Amino acid sequence: MTIMKRFIGFVKKEFYHIFRDKRSLFILFGMPIAQILLFGFAITNEINNVDIAILDQSNDIETQKIIYKIKASPYFNVANQIEKESDIESEFKKGKIKAVLIFEPNFSKNLETKKVAVVQAITDATEPNVANTIANYTSAIIQNYQSQKKQSNSNQVKVEVQSRMFYNPELKSVFNFVPGVMTVILMLVSAMMTSISITREKELGTMEILLVSPLKPFQVIIGKVFPYIFLSIINAIVILTLGYFVFKMPINGSIFLLAFESILFIISALSLGILISTVSNSQQTAMMLSLMGLMLPVIILSGFIFPINSMPLPMQVISNIIPAKWFIIIVKAIMLKGVGIQYIWKETLILIGMTVFFITLSIKKYKIRLE
Amino acid sequence: MEREKIISVKNLTKEFGHFTAVKGISFDVYKGEIFGFLGANGAGKTTAMKMLIGISNPTSGEANVAGFDVHSQADMVKKSIGYMSQKFSMYDDLTIKENITFFGGIYGLSRIEIKQKIAQLIEELELQEVANNLVGSLPLGWKQKLSFSVALLHEPKIVFLDEPTGGVDPITRRQFWEMIYTQAYKGTTIFVTTHYMDEAEYCDRVSIMVDGSIEALDTPKNLKEQFKVDSMNDVFLKLARNIE
Numbered sequence: 352m353t354i355m356k357r358f359i360g361f362v363k364k365e366f367y368h369i370f371r372d373k374r375s376l377f378i379l380f381g382m383p384i385a386q387i388l389l390f391g392f393a394i395t396n397e398i399n400n401v402d403i404a405i406l407d408q409s410n411d412i413e414t415q416k417i418i419y420k421i422k423a424s425p426y427f428n429v430a431n432q433i434e435k436e437s438d439i440e441s442e443f444k445k446g447k448i449k450a451v452l453i454f455e456p457n458f459s460k461n462l463e464t465k466k467v468a469v470v471q472a473i474t475d476a477t478e479p480n481v482a483n484t485i486a487n488y489t490s491a492i493i494q495n496y497q498s499q500k501k502q503s504n505s506n507q508v509k510v511e512v513q514s515r516m517f518y519n520p521e522l523k524s525v526f527n528f529v530p531g532v533m534t535v536i537l538m539l540v541s542a543m544m545t546s547i548s549i550t551r552e553k554e555l556g557t558m559e560i561l562l563v564s565p566l567k568p569f570q571v572i573i574g575k576v577f578p579y580i581f582l583s584i585i586n587a588i589v590i591l592t593l594g595y596f597v598f599k600m601p602i603n604g605s606i607f608l609l610a611f612e613s614i615l616f617i618i619s620a621l622s623l624g625i626l627i628s629t630v631s632n633s634q635q636t637a638m639m640l641s642l643m644g645l646m647l648p649v650i651i652l653s654g655f656i657f658p659i660n661s662m663p664l665p666m667q668v669i670s671n672i673i674p675a676k677w678f679i680i681i682v683k684a685i686m687l688k689g690v691g692i693q694y695i696w697k698e699t700l701i702l703i704g705m706t707v708f709f710i711t712l713s714i715k716k717y718k719i720r721l722e
Numbered sequence: 723m724e725r726e727k728i729i730s731v732k733n734l735t736k737e738f739g740h741f742t743a744v745k746g747i748s749f750d751v752y753k754g755e756i757f758g759f760l761g762a763n764g765a766g767k768t769t770a771m772k773m774l775i776g777i778s779n780p781t782s783g784e785a786n787v788a789g790f791d792v793h794s795q796a797d798m799v800k801k802s803i804g805y806m807s808q809k810f811s812m813y814d815d816l817t818i819k820e821n822i823t824f825f826g827g828i829y830g831l832s833r834i835e836i837k838q839k840i841a842q843l844i845e846e847l848e849l850q851e852v853a854n855n856l857v858g859s860l861p862l863g864w865k866q867k868l869s870f871s872v873a874l875l876h877e878p879k880i881v882f883l884d885e886p887t888g889g890v891d892p893i894t895r896r897q898f899w900e901m902i903y904t905q906a907y908k909g910t911t912i913f914v915t916t917h918y919m920d921e922a923e924y925c926d927r928v929s930i931m932v933d934g935s936i937e938a939l940d941t942p943k944n945l946k947e948q949f950k951v952d953s954m955n956d957v958f959l960k961l962a963r964n965i966e
Contacts, residue, residue, distance in 0.1 A: 357828055357830065360824055360827030361824075364820070367816055368813070368815055371856075555813075555814075556808075556809025556810070559811070560811045562777045563805040565828070565829065
């Protein structure tokens with residue numbers, strides 16, 4: 352009973368530390384939300400409300416239908432109708448217009464007689480990604496028009512577009528960043544925050560007081576780490592909820608499996624945090640070690656931002672020792688493919704192995720320090 | 723009159739690799755005594771003290787604190803002692819009450835005991851006005867007095883003070899020593915390290931460590947006679963010079 356009471360007292364104190372420190376609060380609750388929204392809204396290939404101009408050289412019923420469709424889509428805003436080809440360049444130079452759609456003369460007629468009509472999409476390629484996306488979206492809208500026309504009319508017609516789109520590219524980035532951001536945040540909260548909070552006690556000299564007290568060293572560590580397990584779980588929930596409701600990221604697999612894997616990853620990150628705290632004597636060192644030693648590899652080598660397949664071989668090999676890589680694979684498999692443990696047991700075992708290794712190592716290190 | 727030994731140290735040694743920080747020291751401390759543990763920085767007094775409070779294992783030798791062996795019964799030793807480190811040892815971002823509650827809690831005091839202690843401490847230290855303020859906002863002198871009181875929360879038999887008065891003004895130091903006297907009068911043994919030589923004069927007995935060994939151990943009065951000087955400061959200088 353006393354043990355439980357001591358533990359509760361300890362955890363309570365830990366929460367005082369966290370909730371009274373604006374910096375920790377910001378990292379704990381501001382960062383996940385800021386990051387997910389940042390990645391979600393700013394760093395995607397999605398385009399919205401892009402200003403385009405239209406040069407309609409035939410101005411007939413078919414071109415009107417297509418223009419109407421484009422105007423109705425949320426991606427484009429038809430800002431301008433231009434009259435002649437020579438205006439195109441000056442429109443681009445003004446910088447507002449990102450693309451011009453040109454309908455060839457006699458569009459309807461060509462469609463009737465030649466069965467083929469051409470729409471030209473000229474994009475401002477100073478921003479290559481945007482240009483590419485615009486071209487893809489345009490062709491998607493026109494294909495949609497075409498297939499509707501096919502249904503209503505037995506005549507085979509073809510509107511020629513240059514690129515085709517198999518699926519919506521906006522979705523791809525969302526699917527990538529929710530697991531990625533979740534991994535980064537869990538790493539940050541679990542490893543960096545615990546290592547800082549443990550070294551803080553060392554720096555202030557209170558760790559010595561705790562070690563002189565009847566508390567056992569492992570009780571001190573568990574007491575320090577527990578609040579962060581709790582907060583990390585809350586963070587994971589916040590990120591998944593935001594991903595689900597704001598960005599429509601599905602969770603196709605079992606939530607319990609996802610929770611289990613997340614807790615496993617949190618524990619592995621926590622043990623890394625303890626490990627870092629055993630080798631650093633100041634909060635600054637702990638922070639630098641966490642940022643350079645954990646965050647950078649997580650961001651660069653986990654496959655979150657840069658695809659692992661396109662890395663040079665040595666980097667691919669190194670990426671295998673990053674727990675985050677395996678966690679991202681697991682999360683994607685559960686959330687997108689909806690698979691069960693039978694498909695990801697290998698990755699799970701690797702993660703368990705790493706966690707056990709880190710815990711053993713940090714306990715050993717911690718004991719050595721006490722001698 | 724046979725006095726009761728509360729700390730008994732025999733040939734206590736600590737080695738770090740090839741370096742011997744504490745070279746087989748032996749001494750006894752009696753119950754209710756104010757025992758001054760002096761030495762220059764790096765003389766090994768902190769290392770020796772760490773072994774006595776159970777957070778560092780001796781390489782060889784024995785030490786018995788409050789009836790328990792520091793090596794095999796460190797847990798029991800920890801329950802019987804209080805400790806105040808040279809770094810201020812409370813949480814700045816917790817209020818006075820929260821600090822007392824926390825430290826009372828880890829020493830296993832019941833909720834009622836903690837309540838009583840809080841009331842008593844606030845009364846004694848006249849902290850009524852600031853009891854709910856963060857400890858970080860208090861002047862250093864108050865913090866130190868509070869630290870000392872917190873080290874005594876669980877009514878330990880011995881309290882270890884590691885340079886408790888570093889960085890405070892002479893008046894506060896004087897008040898602090900009055901608290902130490904009061905506590906010693908109540909029967910608590912005080913084991914204190916300091917490098918203020920005037921404070922050494924306040925101790926019942928003083929040991930002086932040089933290079934890992936205890937070079938002198940007696941009452942301040944006897945030491946001054948032995949070295950034929952007027953102050954503890956001179957005793958200390960003479961000792962250090964002789965060794966070199």
